[in-house]
Amino acid sequence: MSMTQEAQVKKYLAYWFLLGKPIIINNGKETLLPKPIFVGQQYSPQFEACWQKITDKNNGDCYLEGTQQTIQELLSPLWDLDPCARCSMPVPQKIGGAPVLNCTCQDLENWPNSELPPPNLPSDNGVKLARIRQTLMAKNKD
């Protein structure tokens, strides 16, 4: 796996963990939601330990609750992570495939929520966060 792809998938998990969406590992036998996600500008030891479990082949398929795509698939070059049309959160997008209609956010209550600040990652996410803010600001004008 490339470092860029790994960083993207980690970011995807961090965003959704911040909204309280857990990851299911070990073919459905175990559910993980590390806390905290960050310590200062870094991923927390809890998050890194969770990531080690996710990328350990002995733990089978791992996927965010309510999603179809496994983390293993997302780490392959066939998949990308794009902002959701509804809430701008990163969602799996098959490269060259049809847009994802079932957003990862669909089973979250009160989401998207323009009254809450968007999930905030500590570093180098300027572009995506700016996009989330723009979307939220556009919604607030309605």
Ligand SMILES: [Zn+2]
């Ligand atoms: Zn969404």
